[in-house]
Structure formats: structure tokens, C-alpha cells
Amino acid sequence: MTAVEDRPKTEIGAARKRKEDQRLITGRTKWTDNIQLPGMRHLAMVRSPFAHATITGIDTSAAKSSPGVLAVLTGEDVKDIQGGMANAWPITEDQKAPVHPAIAVDHVAFAGEIVAVVVARSAAAARDAAELVDVDYDELPPVLDLKEAAKDAVLAHPSLGTNKSAFWQFDSAGAGTGGPVDEAIEKARADGIVIEREYRQQRLIPAFMEPRSVVCDPTGEQLTIWTATQVPHFVRIFTALVLGIPESKIRVIAPDVGGGFGGKLQHTPEEVIAVLAARHTGKPVKYTETRSESLLSGHHGRDQWQKLTLAATKDGTVTGLKVDLLADMGAYLGLVTSGIPVLGAFMFNAIYKFPAYQFNCTNLFTNKTWTDAYRGAGRPEATYAIERLMDELAAEVGVDPLEIREKNWIKHEEFPFTTVAGMTYDSGNYEAATARARELFDYDGLRREQQERRDRKDPVQLGLGVSTFTEMCGLAPSRVLGALRYAAGGWEHATVRMLPTGKVEVVTGTSPHGQGHETVWSQIIADKLGVPFEDVEVLHGDTQIANRGLDTYGSRSLVVGGQALVMAADRVIEKAKPHAAHLLEASVDDIEFSGGQFKVKGTDKGKAMAEVVWAAFSSHDLPEGLEPTLDADATYDPVDFSFPHGTHLCAMEVDTETGQVSMRKYVCVDDIGNIMNPLIVEGQVHGGLVQGIAQALWEEAVYDDQGTLVSGSFVDYTLPTAADTISFVTDNTVSPSTTNDLGAKGVGEAGCIASTPAVVNAVVDALRPMGINDIQMPCTPERVWKAIRSAGSDQADATTGDAQPHFDAGAPNQAPPDPSSSASAEGADQ
Amino acid sequence: MTRINVTVDGVGYEDEVEPRTLLVHYLRETLGKTGTVVGCDTSNCGACTVHLDGRSVKSCNVLAVQADGHEVTTIEGLAQDGELHPMQRAFHDCHALQCGYCTPGMIMQAIDVLNDNPHPSEEQIRVGLEGNLCRCTGYHNIVKAVQQAADEGSTAGASAGATAGGAQ
Numbered sequence: 001m002t003a004v005e006d007r008p009k010t011e012i013g014a015a016r017k018r019k020e021d022q023r024l025i026t027g028r029t030k031w032t033d034n035i036q037l038p039g040m041r042h043l044a045m046v047r048s049p050f051a052h053a054t055i056t057g058i059d060t061s062a063a064k065s066s067p068g069v070l071a072v073l074t075g076e077d078v079k080d081i082q083g084g085m086a087n088a089w090p091i092t093e094d095q096k097a098p099v100h101p102a103i104a105v106d107h108v109a110f111a112g113e114i115v116a117v118v119v120a121r122s123a124a125a126a127r128d129a130a131e132l133v134d135v136d137y138d139e140l141p142p143v144l145d146l147k148e149a150a151k152d153a154v155l156a157h158p159s160l161g162t163n164k165s166a167f168w169q170f171d172s173a174g175a176g177t178g179g180p181v182d183e184a185i186e187k188a189r190a191d192g193i194v195i196e197r198e199y200r201q202q203r204l205i206p207a208f209m210e211p212r213s214v215v216c217d218p219t220g221e222q223l224t225i226w227t228a229t230q231v232p233h234f235v236r237i238f239t240a241l242v243l244g245i246p247e248s249k250i251r252v253i254a255p256d257v258g259g260g261f262g263g264k265l266q267h268t269p270e271e272v273i274a275v276l277a278a279r280h281t282g283k284p285v286k287y288t289e290t291r292s293e294s295l296l297s298g299h300h301g302r303d304q305w306q307k308l309t310l311a312a313t314k315d316g317t318v319t320g321l322k323v324d325l326l327a328d329m330g331a332y333l334g335l336v337t338s339g340i341p342v343l344g345a346f347m348f349n350a351i352y353k354f355p356a357y358q359f360n361c362t363n364l365f366t367n368k369t370w371t372d373a374y375r376g377a378g379r380p381e382a383t384y385a386i387e388r389l390m391d392e393l394a395a396e397v398g399v400d401p402l403e404i405r406e407k408n409w410i411k412h413e414e415f416p417f418t419t420v421a422g423m424t425y426d427s428g429n430y431e432a433a434t435a436r437a438r439e440l441f442d443y444d445g446l447r448r449e450q451q452e453r454r455d456r457k458d459p460v461q462l463g464l465g466v467s468t469f470t471e472m473c474g475l476a477p478s479r480v481l482g483a484l485r486y487a488a489g490g491w492e493h494a495t496v497r498m499l500p501t502g503k504v505e506v507v508t509g510t511s512p513h514g515q516g517h518e519t520v521w522s523q524i525i526a527d528k529l530g531v532p533f534e535d536v537e538v539l540h541g542d543t544q545i546a547n548r549g550l551d552t553y554g555s556r557s558l559v560v561g562g563q564a565l566v567m568a569a570d571r572v573i574e575k576a577k578p579h580a581a582h583l584l585e586a587s588v589d590d591i592e593f594s595g596g597q598f599k600v601k602g603t604d605k606g607k608a609m610a611e612v613v614w615a616a617f618s619s620h621d622l623p624e625g626l627e628p629t630l631d632a633d634a635t636y637d638p639v640d641f642s643f644p645h646g647t648h649l650c651a652m653e654v655d656t657e658t659g660q661v662s663m664r665k666y667v668c669v670d671d672i673g674n675i676m677n678p679l680i681v682e683g684q685v686h687g688g689l690v691q692g693i694a695q696a697l698w699e700e701a702v703y704d705d706q707g708t709l710v711s712g713s714f715v716d717y718t719l720p721t722a723a724d725t726i727s728f729v730t731d732n733t734v735s736p737s738t739t740n741d742l743g744a745k746g747v748g749e750a751g752c753i754a755s756t757p758a759v760v761n762a763v764v765d766a767l768r769p770m771g772i773n774d775i776q777m778p779c780t781p782e783r784v785w786k787a788i789r790s791a792g793s794d795q796a797d798a799t800t801g802d803a804q805p806h807f808d809a810g811a812p813n814q815a816p817p818d819p820s821s822s823a824s825a826e827g828a829d830q
Numbered sequence: 831m832t833r834i835n836v837t838v839d840g841v842g843y844e845d846e847v848e849p850r851t852l853l854v855h856y857l858r859e860t861l862g863k864t865g866t867v868v869g870c871d872t873s874n875c876g877a878c879t880v881h882l883d884g885r886s887v888k889s890c891n892v893l894a895v896q897a898d899g900h901e902v903t904t905i906e907g908l909a910q911d912g913e914l915h916p917m918q919r920a921f922h923d924c925h926a927l928q929c930g931y932c933t934p935g936m937i938m939q940a941i942d943v944l945n946d947n948p949h950p951s952e953e954q955i956r957v958g959l960e961g962n963l964c965r966c967t968g969y970h971n972i973v974k975a976v977q978q979a980a981d982e983g984s985t986a987g988a989s990a991g992a993t994a995g996g997a998q
């Protein structure tokens with residue numbers, strides 16, 4: 001063991017620089033696309049240019065005779081062996097879903113769907129030949145707009161007979177967690193405040209930086225699949241289920257993976273096709289998507305219309321919230337597509353004590369790329385809606401947005417608190433986080449400046465946006481997932497292997513792709529077992545090594561996977577105690593373990609962990625009944641979710657002459673429970689913030705009226721750059737979680753969930769004196785400018801006007817929008 | 831096929847390439863220099879950034895034949911004798927990478943920014959990195975890392991890389 005002078009007292013909580021970095025900053029990386037195998041062939045996909053069509057014929061002869069081409073596969077060729085892509089979350093018993101073939105057979109339902117595959121000697125030869133595949137289509141009318149889809153006039157899948165996949169409801173009166181929401185709304189209409197709004201969650205693209213890539217090697221006994229995925233264990237199970245291959249014959253490896261954000265939480269047609277092509281040719285094959293293919297056919301995120309009714313008393317105490325969602329599934333149901341909006345169902349009530357709540361969601365098919373998890377998954381949508389509404393309520397009552405929140409939020413002494421959505425929040429202190437954020441932000445000073453600018457009619461107005469968010473992390477207690485009809489559980493697994501030379505291998509079922517698990521898991525083990533940080537090696541992402549696991553998403557890795565690790569480490573210690581007792585000639589009951597030493601109580605006699613490990617390894621002198629190993633593993637099923645929260649404050653400057661918005665300041669104080677590594681936490685927050693800010697200001701997946709994705713490259717899908725963003729002020733308050741031993745809550749999605757409403761609230765706050773109370777996301781200069789131009793005219797605000805008709809008693813959720821308001825500029829891109 | 835002579839990370843290579851071969855594909859596929867990666871097909875992301883005769887270029891936007899007779903430095907050639915380049919160290923120190931996919935290009939571009947302007951303001955750093963996308967870090971720590979490398983560069987002799995781009 002090496003002694004390092006500046007070793008922190010405890011590893012947990014130290015700002016350890018990451019172990020992962022060394023290989024990543026020197027280019028010594030293992031991305032899937034780096035893999036070269038002897039005899040490897042390359043794939044190119046032929047994709048439908050039409051959003052909706054029947055395939056009437058495919059001529060592959062020219063492609064087949066192109067140089068270096070081994071095979072061209074069509075849906076017709078593989079229709080009996082390709083199965084259908086799986087949906088793991090049928091949210092209702094009668095959920096409808098079309099069959100989803102990896103290669104379309106006779107019907108394509110979105111532009112970008114794969115209709116044929118070329119297998120060739122090089123990637124370039126495959127692409128050249130793909131150009132020669134001649135596909136005849138009969139175009140069908142596509143349904144692209146979500147509200148149109150709800151009418152069932154044009155069908156995304158005519159064979160399904162409807163565009164409705166499922167309807168899902170949570171009602172607090174029915175669940176016994178609160179009162180009837182309609183009564184609360186009626187009462188508020190009579191003598192209180194009713195806020196009715198309709199918000200748009202635009203379609204987004206996860207846009208991880210590493211395009212997806214898959215290599216499949218069919219040689220040898222086990223089929224080996226390397227894939228750029230967040231979920232190697234899922235890919236293994238679903239490869240087995242979809243293709244009918246015994247799971248024991250499949251090994252899946254996620255090597256270095258370049259980001260995911262939910263976008264790599266999928267089992268993809270391309271992964272299935274790689275297996276089909278490898279088995280067909282008997283050769284290893286590789287497929288790496290281009291960025292354009294990635295944007296077109298990797299799953300998208302968000303895409304909802306949210307109709308919201310908030311009821312309150314005149315003083316601004318909320319008495320009820322009703323939510324009606326239309327959620328765009330796109331053309332198919334991916335792995336968890338259908339469940340994404342449902343993940344938001346428990347979060348619309350956020351940090352507040354609402355006495356009545358109802359959530360209604362209609363999942364609809366359209367002829368667009370299918371949607372699925374994107375960072376936050378359901379929770380950003382919920383947080384956006386409620387945090388925008390709380391600002392609207394504050395404006396209506398005429399008080400500061402922070403005041404209205406404080407009036408309604410759960411007080412710190414009220415934890416644990418069971419909400420109207422039936423969730424029990426473990427711990428939190430909204431007062432403390434808010435006080436700290438106010439101070440760092442200079443809230444009062446900026447409010448004064450805002451007033452000054454208003455008074456002097458400055459063309460550049462200042463807006464302050466608030467978002468006091470919470471989220472549910474640590475997916476998930478298996479019993480809850482079962483109750484929600486999700487196919488799998490939510491546990492996680494860890495193994496601790498004590499190597500003879502005193503080094504430690506940790507095997508985790510989580511599958512990091514940028515989160516720094518190798519570093520943090522090492523910190524945890526260093527503290528638990530008293531071994532140096534450097535002596536811990538973390539292994540993951542290979543089903544042959546990490547045979548049990550449920551992978552990385554939903555801010556689950558630390559709170560679920562970390563807890564499994566703690567339990568495995570505790571078992572190592574318990575296993576080692578009789579060994580140590582034997583070496584020390586003492587009774588097991590007298591053995592204590594701390595700081596890497598087994599000691600006999602009340603004496604200074606002791607043995608270091610490494611000595612005990614060696615003795616167990618050599619096992620020359622083991623007492624009867626003791627196993628010659630200290631290795632241990634644990635599988636942990638979380639008892640409950642954890643609920644991190646935070647107060648985010650944003651100052652935006654809005655040029656009322658040009659519509660240009662620019663961020664002046666952003667402060668966030670997050671309470672994510674105990675912090676394992678502040679460096680990594682801060683990084684997660686920064687990255688999340690920019691993704692959330694990007695939804696507010698820049699990003700949108702836009703289709704034209706033919707169903708062609710027009711934001712299909714990085715020229716048009718505008719990810720923020722360094723020049724678009726600012727440096728942030730971040731801090732933390734700490735309310736340890738009570739649902740795991742680490743006291744941790746999860747931070748991966750926090751920034752992304754909280755920042756979107758903070759930014760839009762700030763933009764709207766700047767313009768509210770002009771009578772503006774909403775701008776649809778992304779708040780581009782054009783939209784802001786148009787809102788300013790039309791403000792004060794008799795033209796009603798677009799989204800507000802749109803919302804009202806639907807809320808007439810008894811009106812169906814899918815009522816068509818008021819045609820006069822759907823002509824708003826903001827709706828033009830749908 | 832066209833014959834080219836290129837020096838990559840200090841080693842000379844002579845190869846026959848298809849004229850349409852992009853430099854990034856030549857580096858990755860012919861030379862096995864997989865440290866340099868591809869992130870897009872429209873020259874927007876900068877993941878493929880390398881130095882050509884000491885200046886940053888997007889290697890997806892250069893043909894291999896255009897590198898004939900020139901010197902290329904990739905992320906793999908930056909560390910000298912096991913000693914990290916100050917920009918690599920700064921990225922590590924400041925947690926300026928998460929998944930690390932943008933990192934090779936980002937580091938090569940960051941070095942170029944400091945070569946142009948050894949003492950940039952935050953604004954100048956941000957504009958200098960505009961052609962490189964990162965989806966993980968929100969840029970905050972990347973900017974910090976470039977600031978750290980710039981500060982180190984001003985202390986005598988601490989940084990070879992702030993001047994010459996490493997292995998040149």
C-alpha cells in the first residue's frame with residue numbers, strides 16, 4: 001500500500017479528480033467505432049425518405065453487384081426471423097402499439113425508417129451500394145401534428161385503426177391521496193383564482209456527441225455485441241427476446257460510451273440488424289451512424305401539449321391542479337416510450353402542498369421518429385408546467401414569485417411528507433436552498449435594477465426567473481415499477497473482489513458513459529474498506545464481467561448502485577472478521593473493523609485488510625467452515641425514491657427592439673443529499689443546466705409538412721456552443737437522503753429539469769408589463785420579437801387563447817384547438 | 831489511388847489513399863489513430879480537430895491528400911515522454927470532460943486558441959471554442975481549464991504547449 005501525503009481524511013466528499021480522465025485526454029479510448037476485427041464487414045442502411053408509405057417493391061440487384069458487397073437484406077428477407085422491437089412499458093392493459101420491425105417489410109411510418117441494409121467490405125463501399133438500392137413507395141398521408149393525431153382523421157398506422165396508444169390517469173380522489181380536483185376548480189371559479197394555460201414541450205433530440213455504433217462478432221460460441229449504449233444488460237435481454245437467441249449465447253459490451261442523456265437507453269433496430277447481418281454472413285460486422293442518421297432515427301424526446309388548470313384561493317394558496325397531456329409517441333413505442341409522460345405524473349405537484357390533483361395523459365402516434373427517454377424524462381415537463389404556473393399565480397395575486405412558492409411549499413419540519421401524488425419525500429429544506437440562492441444571486445438588487453429599467457423604459461429589459469424544483473431519483477423500487485406495469489425491476493448489483501495482492505476489483509451493474517462511476521465507486525470503497533483510492537479498479541459494461549445489472553439512467557446509479565456497493569463491502573468485512581479473529585487468536589465478537597484494520601477490542605492487536613486477504617487466499621491455515629475467499633456481492637432493491645431539490649434563479653436581458661435574449665446571471669443551489677464528489681456534482685449540474693437552457697432558448701426538432709426532419713444536422717439542430725453560454729454560480733445545501741446509507745439523492749438530471757422554467761420565467765418576467773404571459777419554447781429572437789409586436793394589440797396571447805376552450809366542463813381532452821388561435825406564429829413549425 | 835507522405839505525431843507515413851478519403855478517416859482507419867473521433871457530417875462539432883502544421887483544422891474537412899507533405903499532430907501526440915501537455919492537465923484538473931468524446935478536439939482547439947492569444951478573456955475563450963460542441967459539460971469547466979492553462983503559460987517555462995502545439 002502506498003501512503004499518499006495529501007490523502008483526504010475521508011474519500012467520500014473529496015473533490016477527487018477523475019480516474020477516467022487519463023485515457024480520455026490522451027486519446028487512448030475504446031469507442032465502439034474504434035473496433036477493428038479480422039474479416040470485419042461494414043453496414044450501410046437504406047432509409048425511407050417518406051414519413052408514411054407502403055413499400056411496393058425493392059430492387060437490390062444493382063447494389064448486390066456493386067464492388068465489395070456481400071449481401072443486401074430487405075425486410076422481406078428477414079421478416080420471419082427479425083421479430084419485433086420491444087416495448088418494456090405497456091402502461092395500460094389495453095395499450096395499442098404497431099409491430100415494429102427492425103427492417104420495414106411493407107409499410108414505413110417515419111422518414112428515416114430502415115428499409116434495406118447493405119453488407120460490404122468497407123463502410124464506403126456499403127454506402128456507395130446503398131445508393132443503388134431502388135425502393136418503390138406508394139405515399140400515404142402522414143399525420144404529424146399531435147392535435148391532428150388526436151382527431152384520428154389521418155392514421156399513422158392504418159392497421160391499428162386509431163392513433164391513440166393509451167390513456168393513463170392519476171386522480172388524487174380515487175387514490176385516496178387528496179380531494180376531487182374538479183370540486184376545487186369549481187370553488188375557485190366561484191370565489192378564488194383559476195389559472196388556465198396550455199404549454200408546449202417541443203420535440204428535442206438527445207444529441208449525445210458520440211454517434212451510435214454497434215459491432216457484432218458471430219464467431220465463437222457466444223455472439224459478442226459491442227454497442228454505444230447506456231444499457232448493455234437490456235440489450236442482452238432484448239436481443240435474446242426479440243431474436244429468440246438463448247441469452248446465455250449473447251455477450252454485450254458497452255466500451256467507452258460518449259454520452260447518452262437517455263438517447264442511448266434503447267434497444268435499437270440497428271443493433272438487431274447488426275446481429276442479423278453478422279449471422280447471415282458469418283463475419284463480424286460494424287455499423288456506425290452518421291450524425292444526420294443519428295438525429296433522424298435515434299429516438300427523440302419530450303413533445304407534449306400540456307393543458308393545465310390551477311385552482312387557488314384569492315391569497316394564492318393552491319387548492320388543486322389538473323393536468324391534461326397529449327404526448328407524442330412518434331411512429332413506434334421504443335423501450336420505455338409510453339412510460340415517459342407517466343414518470344412526470346408524480347411530479348406536477350412538485351414541492352407544494354396541493355390538496356387535490358389529477359393527471360390525464362393520452363399517448364398518440366404520429367409519423368415522426370419515435371420519442372423516448374431524454375434527460376429528465378417526464379420530470380422536466382412536469383417541472384416546467386408547475387413552475388411556469390406558479391409564476392402566473394404570483395402575477396395574478398400580485399406578489400413576488402418566491403413569496404407564492406413559499407406560501408405553498410412543504411416546510412422543512414414537515415418531512416417526510418406524503419404528497420398528493422402519493423410519493424413520500426424523504427428530506428429537504430426549501431427555505432435554506434432558497435435563502436442561499438437569493439443571497440448568491442443578489443435577488444433584491446436585481447429586482448431593483450429591473451424596476452429602474454422599467455421606469456426609464458430601457459429598450460433592454462431585465463427579467464428574473466425562479467424555479468424551485470424537485471425530482472424523483474433512484475429508479476426505482478421494483479414494487480413501484482411493477483405497479484406501473486413496467487416489465488423489469490429497479491434493483492442494482494455490485495461485487496467486491498479482494499485480490500490477493502491487496503488490490504480491489506469492484507464490479508458494478510451500472511453502466512457509466514461520462515458520469516465518473518470509476519472515480520466515485522473507488523472513493524466509496526476506499527472509505528468502506530480502508531484501501532487506497534488508487535488500489536480500486538471499477539469494472540462495468542460487459543455482461544460477461546458484470547453479469548447482473550440494470551444499467552445507468554434516471555439518476556439511479558449512485559443511490560441504487562452505490563447502495564449495492566456499500567452492502568457488498570459490508571459483507572466483505574463480515575466475511576473477513578472470522579478470518580481476522582483466527583489470525584489474531586481472538587473471538588469473532590471481539591473483532592472491530594475501522595480504517596482498514598481488524599482490531600481486537602480493547603487491545604492494539606490488529607491485522608490489516610491486506611494481510612487478512614492474503615491469508616484467505618493462501619488458505620494454508622483456515623479453520624474449518626471458512627471459505628477461502630472474502631469476495632462478496634449484493635443486489636439492492638431501493639426501498640423508495642429520493643427527492644433532491646433546488647432553487648434556481650436566472651436573470652435574462654431581453655432587447656425589446658430585436659427580440660434578442662441573453663443570459664446575464666444564473667445561480668442554483670441544489671440539495672442532492674450527501675455529496676460524494678463535489679467536482680463531479682458540479683459538472684453534472686453545469687451540463688444539465690445547459691441542456692435545460694437549450695430547451696428554453698434554442699433547440700427544437702422541426703418537421704416540415706411532408707414529415708421530413710428539417711433540423712436533421714448540426715447546422716439546423718442548434719446545440720449551444722461555448723459562445724452561447726455563460727459561467728454559472730452553483731452551490732449546495734445538504735439534507736441527507738433517508739432512503740440509502742450514503743444519504744445521496746442523485747444529481748444527473750437536476751440541472752436539466754430545473755433550468756428550463758427558470759429561463760422562460762425570466763424571459764416572460766421581463767416582458768410581463770407589456771401584457772405578455774407566455775412565449776413558446778424555444779424562445780428564439782423571432783418568437784420574442786413577435787410576442788412583443790403583438791402585445792397590447794387585441795390579438796389574444798396565442799397559447800392562453802388556445803387553452804381556454806378545452807376547459808369547458810365536459811369537453812373532451814382531445815377537442816380540436818380553436819382554429820383562430822392555432823394560426824399563431826408559435827404553432828407554425830408543428 | 832494517390833500516394834501521400836504525411837508525418838503524424840512525429841512518425842512519417844507513406845500511403846496510397848483514395849482521393850476522396852478524409853483526413854480523419856485516414857488517421858483512424860489507415861493509421862489506427864483512433865484518439866481522433868468523428869462527431870458529425872457537417873463540420874459543426876469539432877470532435878475531429880487536429881493540428882496541421884501547428885494550426886487547428888477539422889480533419890473531417892480536409893482530404894488526406896491535402897495533408898501530403900505536411901505534419902499532423904493529434905491528441906495522441908500531445909503528451910511528451912509520458913508528461914501530459916499543460917492543456918491536458920488543465921482539463922483533468924478542472925473536470926473539463928465527462929464522457930470525453932469531444933475532448934480530443936476540444937483540447938486541440940483550446941491549444942490553438944492560446945497559440946493565437948496567450949491571455950484571452952473569458953469571452954475570447956468562448957468565441958475561440960465556438961466550433962467545438964460538447965454535450966456534457968455545459969462548457970463552464972472547459973473555459974476554466976483554458977484559463978488555467980493560460981495562467982500557467984505565463985509562468986516561465988511551464989508550458990511548451992501554449993506556444994507550439996505539442997509535438998510539432
Ligand code: FES
Nearest residue numbers: 869870875876890
Ligand atoms: S466530425 Fe469534424 S467537425 Fe464534426
Ligand code: FES
Nearest residue numbers: 928932964965966
Ligand atoms: S465531455 Fe461529453 S461531449 Fe464533451
